[in-house]
Amino acid sequence: MVDASAAPLLEVRQLSKRFPGVLALRSVSLRVLPGEVLAVIGENGAGKSTLMKILAGVQKPDTGEVLLDGRPVEINSVREAIGLGIVLIHQELNLSDNLDIGANIFLGREPRRCGLIDKQRIFRESQPLLARIGLEQSPRTLVNQLAIGQQQMVEIAKALSSQARVLIMDEPTSSLSQHEAEQLFRVVHQLRSNGVSIVYISHRLGEVRELADRVVVLRDGENAGELAREEICHDQMVKLMVGRDVSQFYQHQLHAPGPLALEVRGVRTLAHARHSIDLQVHAGEIVGLAGLVGAGRTELLRAIFGVDPMLGGEIRVAGQSVRVSHPRDAIQAGIGLVPEDRKEQGLVLEMAVRENLSLPSLRRDQTRGFLNREREADITRQMIGDLRIKTPGPEQIVQFLSGGNQQKVVLGKWLAMNPKVLLLDEPTRGIDVGAKREIYRLMEELADKGVAVLFVSSEMEEILGMSDRALVMHEGRITGELQREELSEEAVMNLATGGGRNPAGVSQ
Amino acid sequence: MKKILGIGGLLVFVCVLTGVLNPDFVSVYNLQNTLRWTSLFGVISVGVAFVIITGGIDLSIGSVVGLVGSLLAWLLTQKGWSAPAAVAMVLLVSLGIGVLHGLLITKLRLQPFVVTLCGLLLYRGAARYITDDQSLGFGTAYEGLRRLAIGKIPIPGLAADSFALPVPFLILMVIAVIAAVFLNRTIYGRYLLALGRNETAARYSGIHTDRVKIIAYVICSVSAGVGGVLFALDVNSIQPSGLGEFYELYAIAAAVLGGCSLRGGEGTITGVIIGAAVLRVLYNAINILRIPTHLEFAIIGAVILAGVITDELVKRYAVKRRAVRQLAAEQAHKASVPS
Amino acid sequence: MKKILGIGGLLVFVCVLTGVLNPDFVSVYNLQNTLRWTSLFGVISVGVAFVIITGGIDLSIGSVVGLVGSLLAWLLTQKGWSAPAAVAMVLLVSLGIGVLHGLLITKLRLQPFVVTLCGLLLYRGAARYITDDQSLGFGTAYEGLRRLAIGKIPIPGLAADSFALPVPFLILMVIAVIAAVFLNRTIYGRYLLALGRNETAARYSGIHTDRVKIIAYVICSVSAGVGGVLFALDVNSIQPSGLGEFYELYAIAAAVLGGCSLRGGEGTITGVIIGAAVLRVLYNAINILRIPTHLEFAIIGAVILAGVITDELVKRYAVKRRAVRQLAAEQAHKASVPS
Amino acid sequence: GKPGEPAGASTSKPSGATEGGTSKPKLAYVTNGIDPFWNTASAGVRAAAKEFDAECEVLMPAKGIVDQNRMIETLLARGVDGIAISPIDAANQVGVINEAAARTRIITQDSDAPDSKRLCFVGMNNYSAGRAAGKLVKEALPNGGKVMIFVGRLEQLNAQQRRQGVIDELMDRAAQSLETIQYDPPGRVIEGARFVVLDTRTDNFDYARAKANAEDAITAHPDLACMIGLFAYNAPMCKEAVKEAGKLKSIQIVSFDEQDSTLQGIIDGDVYGTVSQQPYMYGYHSVRILAALKRGDESVLPPNGFYEVAIQEVRKANVQEFWTELKKLQKGEE
Numbered sequence A: 001m002v003d004a005s006a007a008p009l010l011e012v013r014q015l016s017k018r019f020p021g022v023l024a025l026r027s028v029s030l031r032v033l034p035g036e037v038l039a040v041i042g043e044n045g046a047g048k049s050t051l052m053k054i055l056a057g058v059q060k061p062d063t064g065e066v067l068l069d070g071r072p073v074e075i076n077s078v079r080e081a082i083g084l085g086i087v088l089i090h091q092e093l094n095l096s097d098n099l100d101i102g103a104n105i106f107l108g109r110e111p112r113r114c115g116l117i118d119k120q121r122i123f124r125e126s127q128p129l130l131a132r133i134g135l136e137q138s139p140r141t142l143v144n145q146l147a148i149g150q151q152q153m154v155e156i157a158k159a160l161s162s163q164a165r166v167l168i169m170d171e172p173t174s175s176l177s178q179h180e181a182e183q184l185f186r187v188v189h190q191l192r193s194n195g196v197s198i199v200y201i202s203h204r205l206g207e208v209r210e211l212a213d214r215v216v217v218l219r220d221g222e223n224a225g226e227l228a229r230e231e232i233c234h235d236q237m238v239k240l241m242v243g244r245d246v247s248q249f250y251q252h253q254l255h256a257p258g259p260l261a262l263e264v265r266g267v268r269t270l271a272h273a274r275h276s277i278d279l280q281v282h283a284g285e286i287v288g289l290a291g292l293v294g295a296g297r298t299e300l301l302r303a304i305f306g307v308d309p310m311l312g313g314e315i316r317v318a319g320q321s322v323r324v325s326h327p328r329d330a331i332q333a334g335i336g337l338v339p340e341d342r343k344e345q346g347l348v349l350e351m352a353v354r355e356n357l358s359l360p361s362l363r364r365d366q367t368r369g370f371l372n373r374e375r376e377a378d379i380t381r382q383m384i385g386d387l388r389i390k391t392p393g394p395e396q397i398v399q400f401l402s403g404g405n406q407q408k409v410v411l412g413k414w415l416a417m418n419p420k421v422l423l424l425d426e427p428t429r430g431i432d433v434g435a436k437r438e439i440y441r442l443m444e445e446l447a448d449k450g451v452a453v454l455f456v457s458s459e460m461e462e463i464l465g466m467s468d469r470a471l472v473m474h475e476g477r478i479t480g481e482l483q484r485e486e487l488s489e490e491a492v493m494n495l496a497t498g499g500g501r502n503p504a505g506v507s508q
Numbered sequence B, C: 001m002k003k004i005l006g007i008g009g010l011l012v013f014v015c016v017l018t019g020v021l022n023p024d025f026v027s028v029y030n031l032q033n034t035l036r037w038t039s040l041f042g043v044i045s046v047g048v049a050f051v052i053i054t055g056g057i058d059l060s061i062g063s064v065v066g067l068v069g070s071l072l073a074w075l076l077t078q079k080g081w082s083a084p085a086a087v088a089m090v091l092l093v094s095l096g097i098g099v100l101h102g103l104l105i106t107k108l109r110l111q112p113f114v115v116t117l118c119g120l121l122l123y124r125g126a127a128r129y130i131t132d133d134q135s136l137g138f139g140t141a142y143e144g145l146r147r148l149a150i151g152k153i154p155i156p157g158l159a160a161d162s163f164a165l166p167v168p169f170l171i172l173m174v175i176a177v178i179a180a181v182f183l184n185r186t187i188y189g190r191y192l193l194a195l196g197r198n199e200t201a202a203r204y205s206g207i208h209t210d211r212v213k214i215i216a217y218v219i220c221s222v223s224a225g226v227g228g229v230l231f232a233l234d235v236n237s238i239q240p241s242g243l244g245e246f247y248e249l250y251a252i253a254a255a256v257l258g259g260c261s262l263r264g265g266e267g268t269i270t271g272v273i274i275g276a277a278v279l280r281v282l283y284n285a286i287n288i289l290r291i292p293t294h295l296e297f298a299i300i301g302a303v304i305l306a307g308v309i310t311d312e313l314v315k316r317y318a319v320k321r322r323a324v325r326q327l328a329a330e331q332a333h334k335a336s337v338p339s
Numbered sequence D: 001g002k003p004g005e006p007a008g009a010s011t012s013k014p015s016g017a018t019e020g021g022t023s024k025p026k027l028a029y030v031t032n033g034i035d036p037f038w039n040t041a042s043a044g045v046r047a048a049a050k051e052f053d054a055e056c057e058v059l060m061p062a063k064g065i066v067d068q069n070r071m072i073e074t075l076l077a078r079g080v081d082g083i084a085i086s087p088i089d090a091a092n093q094v095g096v097i098n099e100a101a102a103r104t105r106i107i108t109q110d111s112d113a114p115d116s117k118r119l120c121f122v123g124m125n126n127y128s129a130g131r132a133a134g135k136l137v138k139e140a141l142p143n144g145g146k147v148m149i150f151v152g153r154l155e156q157l158n159a160q161q162r163r164q165g166v167i168d169e170l171m172d173r174a175a176q177s178l179e180t181i182q183y184d185p186p187g188r189v190i191e192g193a194r195f196v197v198l199d200t201r202t203d204n205f206d207y208a209r210a211k212a213n214a215e216d217a218i219t220a221h222p223d224l225a226c227m228i229g230l231f232a233y234n235a236p237m238c239k240e241a242v243k244e245a246g247k248l249k250s251i252q253i254v255s256f257d258e259q260d261s262t263l264q265g266i267i268d269g270d271v272y273g274t275v276s277q278q279p280y281m282y283g284y285h286s287v288r289i290l291a292a293l294k295r296g297d298e299s300v301l302p303p304n305g306f307y308e309v310a311i312q313e314v315r316k317a318n319v320q321e322f323w324t325e326l327k328k329l330q331k332g333e334e
């Protein structure tokens, strides 16, 4: 255990940082002790990533100072930060996928011989790193051939290779499978015992509880409190993050399923062409779709929604067979999709809230091709009100909203279409607790109104808390179905890892 | 809006400066000519704006102008087609070219730059092949048709020999109004702007992005076709190997000056037309002010560059000023609310 | 590697076809000429490849060729500079141009297309202004300097009058080797590839992306400068308003044919040189096979388009075949393991 | 250029009443492109401007006919006392020329527009010049042989006329009248008794292409006997190619115009001869006529509207003399 009174390895004093329109950090202070795992948590937009980017030399603070070993240091570039032993694993993937794993790991710090890159040495030194994080790939494999989770592991290997004294991980597990995440935790423990300090950022409070020696909470760019090892518990963390007590996170009550709303029969997807999938969702029902990352859940939703081609099978909405070869077909049949990647797939970031909210419904509300502006204004007003989207106005550019409010805009797009079936892919990924609760509430409301809700989630708590019924996928097929009363962590994990029930008994 | 202010200011500045230095600039005759040239280039610039808004580019415009012009003259003078049939035919050809570009870019996912670069070569070659590399002209026949390009419509109330509107200007105005309505008032225009910013998100919202993109390329090629007809009728002499060369660059420059971002999703029709006007007025000014013609290129290049640099600096300054203002407001607030 | 196979195959195909149709194609004289032209265009194509790898574009190459060529002739014949001083001076100018482009693109965040489009106009104007739009030539003086462009180095062991290597080919080889080593073996090359694909990732890895980008633009402009010197010395008669016009398009086409992606992050030097060779051999074939010159453009355009379409289709086919093979393998596996 | 006094009467038609005779005539000389040929013409312009006390600017359109039309328009807008133009496509620029004729004095030079209201034409007959070049070829190759023609753009009337003149001469056809020339289509081999015209290659004014075209011709036709360059730069490019191929002995070159490189070639014996149009005279006489017209002297107009500038054939015998004269003319007013 770490001595809390030890001299801090890294110290941040009164750091402030302003972006156009936001004060991201206001006199934030932070101490990182040698060989501890310090978790930094906070709602979306609390300033966690900004603080870390400053430490890593990506951005510069407006005021305040950073001390390393008690001496003030100025970090002007990523290079300098690495030189000081501060290394950041970014929240987003940052790899050049046209290069191989080895090249990415040593990018910016290539070993050289006679002025030329020493490729042999790169491969030689990459191998043990990959072994250490459990990535079974040759360092010569191109990164674009790796799955997202594996790419994240490459990022981690890259950080490990730089001999960090302070290793900052900004939501490293958001795209990792359970297995990969556990491997990561082992590495974290190992590093800590080697005296490396780790700053760990995550919205998954379970992980934080498991890993952290100490928790620092940020709220609205300010220090909101600190928890010592023994004080760390879910409710405490949430309380500090949102600034009030949050009890009763999931207020789930079972919905009475109505008539069949969505029926998927024998659908095959590109990624897992060998398995066909059958599933059913009833009106007014919330069905969770669980599984490890890469199990093919996103692929399934994308196929249902017509983004990717189906390799066969049939989709029926409210008893009608529909041919979906483009999202528009799905939308016309009454399906909506809240996609996995909000910024890439869900929103046109540089457009106004109004324009985003009305995008799918423009066609329905058109008069001979012309925009129906009154209708557009109505929808905007209604959605901002109903979903309590926090925005200065309908003309605000979506980019400047917080993650949770952005997600509400995505939801609003579909609510305006009055869908029969709503598909949600990781609806709360990277969203803070407050916003999460509102999203859950909305899902409940929709189900009450008779919408069939099918949601994908990698968070066990969410699956357990929100589903009337859960389906579990493993390597492209549905390995089991669990009714509300059968739902448990073990049951889901069992199916998700391919064990458990006989798949023949599924969905009958 | 602000973008238009900047470029509009530049236009006014150049006009006033030239007018003061040489009053001939504001003579009826010169204004009519400048208006006519602006209109001809305006037509192709408005077309390319649509493609630029999708985040694409069209390098083949000049060659389409050349092909359409050559074909028109060839059909009329060599094949004896009637004027309406010939015009319809060449516009159909340009439409076909637009569809081809659109299909290659959307269905085969080829890059717009590459597709239209090949188009640049292909259509130029086609024009030269069809006409057997002979220059063609309408001579003094087809005066009726040529009024499309060189005709003038007197303004009611003004004396007969004073200012009259060049017909191409009316054509441009019609095209501009249609284009502006299309872009701002129809769902397709909204789709264009949306997919220019984020194609994936647009597709996920149920927009047939491919179809909308194809429409943009068709608009661009057909505008180039209309431009080609007008240019051909205006110069009345068509060199298949030369007509329209480099026009794509002028059109793109006008669109960029007028506030279109090559990254897509941004642009206004008014801005583009003002952009085209700036370029034409500059050419005119250089000649009127007796600046040596060989400085023409350098001046135009310098003005475009200065324009985009200023635009960038102004944007940065605005961002900074906003931040400073906010800070001041907050500090004032703090001061009034002692903590 | 596979990309090179495709374009290499095309080159061999065109060569064999032309050689069969007209054996003169493989005459020593013709091979030397084709090699020389390939080298001249190869130099500017290799240069632009670096910019394309960063995801940028350089439209000013032709104008830089024109400016450098004009300036060289002007300094030598009008200002009486010595050959080394004049060559050094013009290369310095092209270097300055590269730095300027790089700074505008990285520091002011202007778009490469816009910056170099302005460059296209500016440098052409500058060339015309400096030389007062007069044609210039080296006459019969400077034969020594001209050997850079038209000299030939006999291959030891071969008879004196048989095949000798054109000096520009040697220059290209030197440049190509340096470029290939730079791109594949040095950290800057790696940085270029990395930032071309993902600039943020490169920046977060501590790479001074701006600096690397500026280097790419400098390489491109200096290559254009070297090309300009060679072109000027080769044709021995420089028209400031025409020298190098459209060469940027040839260079970009060669790079794209050679496997560079305009999206950045992809490209090989060998591929680019083969791309340049394909274009030159095509020109040569058209002339040698007595195909009318006015079909030239159409043929070149069609070949480039066919090339990129084939490339795309082959890629798709490969993806599909892999999927099918996987499926088949799994089904075989299933069949052998009865469930 | 200095902007002179702002002409208030810019749009007024020229009439006897406005002729003051006190101010310098303001003239413009518009070429059909940028070429050394026109630099020599400019020398004539400057010489005449000095001699006849006029101001004359030379405008060279870089981008073809569109540029040229635009230049005319701006000149009219600015108000000039006279324009001499080399129309790029005479038949189809009648409208433009007539419009100019309505606002100022316009004459054609180098290339005529006979159907327009231009006051006169200063120049030569391109078809005859072509025939003269053909005669040079016959002199160079008394026994005939295979020839090839090189040109920038074949769409230009002067290029077409010259080419046809060369072909007709080599095929020993009767002279055609300028108005009704029948053209042989390009891209086809034309065989006569002694001569074979293999092809006409174009290069779009790209010198490098011009040179490559010449090289490729040498490759494709090992028995090529003569190259004819229709535009000023073509023969010099041919000369470069032939020289590098070591074929100076077996391939004759016949040229148009008088680039230094061509003249040097004639001295060295690399080029057989050239047909000079005396562009200096184009410039000189254009300005002379326009200046006099502005001063009200109509007598300068040639009787049938054609002021013919004699072409000059330059061979080894007279090249020195011709070049010395040319240099003198070019230098005269610097």
Ligand SMILES: Nc1ncnc2c1ncn2[C@@H]1O[C@H](COP(=O)(O)OP(=O)(O)OP(=O)(O)O)[C@@H](O)[C@H]1O
Residues within 6 Å of the ligand: A019, A020, A022, A023, A024, A042, A043, A044, A045, A046, A047, A048, A049, A050, A051, A091, A400, A403, A430
């Ligand atoms: N480059 C930037 N420009 C403008 N605003 C920014 C920028 N980066 C961050 N912000 C803003 O600064 C605030 C803090 O953002 P930051 O990314 O640090 O939050 P976070 O705590 O990491 O949130 P999350 O949990 O969603 O990752 C937010 O309001 C964000 O919108």
Ligand SMILES: Nc1ncnc2c1ncn2[C@@H]1O[C@H](COP(=O)(O)OP(=O)(O)OP(=O)(O)O)[C@@H](O)[C@H]1O
Residues within 6 Å of the ligand: A146, A147, A148, A271, A291, A292, A293, A294, A295, A296, A297, A298, A299, A300, A340, A456, A458
């Ligand atoms: N565009 C793509 N190209 C190639 N492979 C892909 C692509 N998208 C997904 N895959 C692969 O298909 C498999 C299934 O991925 P998918 O995203 O459907 O998983 P998932 O269960 O939805 O996981 P997640 O929890 O990340 O949503 C994975 O192995 C993934 O790497």
Ligand SMILES: [Mg+2]
Residues within 6 Å of the ligand: A048, A049, A050, A091, A170
């Ligand atoms: Mg963050």
Ligand SMILES: [Mg+2]
Residues within 6 Å of the ligand: A297, A298, A299, A340, A425
């Ligand atoms: Mg997924």
